[in-house]
Amino acid sequence: MAGGTWKTQKKRRPGAYVNVKSTAKATSESSLGRTLLLSNAQLGWGAKGVIELHNDSNFKELLGTTIDDPKLIALKQVLKGAETVLFLNTNDGVRASLNDPALPWKFVARYPGTKGNDISISLEKDPNNTTIVNITTLFGTEIVDEQTVTTTTAGNLLSNDYVSVTLTAEDGGQAKLDAINAAASYQLTGGTTSSAATEDLMSDVMETENYSVVTTAGYPEDSNIHSLLVSAVKRLRDSEGMKIRGVIPASSSINNVNYEGISMVANGLTLNDGTTLSVTDASAYFAGLSSSADAATSLTYYEVEDAISANPKLNNDKTIKALDAGQIVFTTRPGQRVVIEQDINSLTKFTQDKPKSFSKNRVMRTLDEIATDTEETFEKSYLGKVGNNAAGRDLFKANRVSYLQGLNNSNIIQDFSATDVAVEAGIDSDSVVVDLAVKPVDSMEKLYVTINVG
Known part of the structure; x- marks a missing residue:
């Protein structure tokens, strides 16, 4: 996406170029929150x-x-x-792993880092049916995953949010699972962190x-x-x-x-x-x-x-x-x-283009919203789709007037008139120049009271 501010009409990339200045005439997924x-x-x-x-x-x-x-x-x-x-x-580094010859699987930590060394895999056969094997993944002392397979279905063990599982036994794992008689725990090792x-x-x-x-x-x-x-x-x-x-x-x-x-x-x-x-x-x-x-x-x-x-x-x-x-x-x-105390930004030196009101975050949120919406609307609905003639420019102007009138009705800007929007042809045959005059609404912050006692 091309965009930004402009000084002369010499941009090469298609896109919307928006200036925000103090002057009498000046969606996609929301990023709010x-x-x-x-x-x-x-x-x-x-x-x-x-x-x-x-x-x-x-x-x-x-x-x-x-x-x-x-x-x-x-x-x-x-x-x-x-x-x-x-x-x-x-976080970066090496993932911890477990590839014990007694097991039909290889386990690899989901992410790199030393915390992978805190993962252990516990196996226990059902005392009433030794063909059933319970496999538990622990992260530290917390059980984070529990699954059950049989000695003939080792390939059914699935990866989880902490480890990936790969069946390594050529015979499907039955011989290794049959050989396990007692409960056993295995620790992942080798995880390192290199941030x-x-x-x-x-x-x-x-x-x-x-x-x-x-x-x-x-x-x-x-x-x-x-x-x-x-x-x-x-x-x-x-x-x-x-x-x-x-x-x-x-x-x-x-x-x-x-x-x-x-x-x-x-x-x-x-x-x-x-x-x-x-x-x-x-x-x-x-x-x-x-x-x-x-x-x-x-x-x-x-x-x-x-x-x-x-x-x-x-x-x-x-x-x-x-x-x-x-x-x-x-x-x-x-x-x-x-x-x-006050919702302000770091602007402290004021100019004609950046007056004192620009130091208020509410004002800047308003101006940023207008700039962003204008850019996104142009790129989504007009760029490459609408002819750059009087009729096409009037369509874009009508869109901006409707949008700004909505902000005016919501007390985000004030004193708005359709004449505050001008959409003209630019120097190049494919360029459009827009002037928007807006007056953001600030919040009440100072109260000066005179109490007259008769």
């Missing part, structure tokens, strides 16, 4: 690359541990707000996956991964037309981000159960929440349900300083309530 988490957790299990996870996922099967493992604290926080987490697993570098995977993953927010939550504040994320988000938004947003922890090692597609989190949280979330893990919480917020939603003063305190608490001066630096601040309010 989808967060890409670039993880540094060393798990020793799971498929290398992106693993799609939900709150009801079997984390033990997919990642080799439970969601309450401290290694997965960032993932747990993202899932509090996100519908889906695309977890970048860097891939996140930096080697993130570029392709960020460009090919479907998500709305990407985060480096969980990495140390001084990691260079945050700067790499900022650069990647800028490139994908401005050059590739992907209206994704990024969330990183604020730190002294990365300054002057000044970009509407990046939010920085200033402080952490203390939860009801006493758990302390560092700024890196609190970034995960905001990233998940932000990915699920639509164009009609602001997270300003959104209450963090299971938190009792910001950590650290910032006084008034430090809060203002952080906000002025374009940072997300968690604030403790009376009654042990914790709120997101």
Whole structure:
């Protein structure tokens, strides 16, 4: 898919090129609720690359541990707000295996990594019928699969979510199973972990996956991964037309981000159960929440349900300083309530093309939605299908007017008129130029009250 911004009408690839500027005149599967988490957790299990996870996922099967493992604290926080987490697993290495001469099968761990060495296979014959063999797969001490075969049907043993099974006995396995008299347990061995570098995977993953927010939550504040994320988000938004947003922890090692597609989190949280979330893990919480917020939603003063305190608490001066630096601040309010002070991004230097309103995430979600919908509608329904003449351009204009009127009726934009849309022929015979003038609706944030006493 070609896309991105444009300065001159000289693009080579077919596609939609969308500029978003402040001026009087300016679907596919939704990415809403989808967060890409670039993880540094060393798990020793799971498929290398992106693993799609939900709150009801079997984390033990997919990642080799439970969601309450401290290694997965960032993932747990993202899932509090996100519908889906695309977890970048860097696990690589050698798969554990079992190829004992006493058995008619070879077992190989489903994934590489040292956790495969925790898998064991237990065999036991039925005491009432010795032709029946019960085969149990254990992951650590947990039974994860149970199957039954007979001494003449060893080939019926199936692979499961933890091991793949191959019948190796030439006679079908009957002789080896007949020879087993007592219960026996066999351990898989040889599994090793050699983690891939996140930096080697993130570029392709960020460009090919479907998500709305990407985060480096969980990495140390001084990691260079945050700067790499900022650069990647800028490139994908401005050059590739992907209206994704990024969330990183604020730190002294990365300054002057000044970009509407990046939010920085200033402080952490203390939860009801006493758990302390560092700024890196609190970034995960905001990233998940932000990915699920639509164009009609602001997270300003959104209450963090299971938190009792910001950590650290910032006084008034430090809060203002952080906000002025374009940072997300968690604030403790009376009654042990914790709120997101203001739903902003890191844009702090304003221009005619990027005014102060662009520093509001709600405004950017609206503009991103319009840009994305316009691009996808053009590519799905008009590119290569509709003639580039007055009639064809009028069809596209009517489509955009109807779409924007719907946003106006939903209080996402305001004061919209059909005259705010212009669709004209471009320089080349196959190009179309669209000007959209929109006024996003912001949320109420400041109340100034004068009480007159008579």
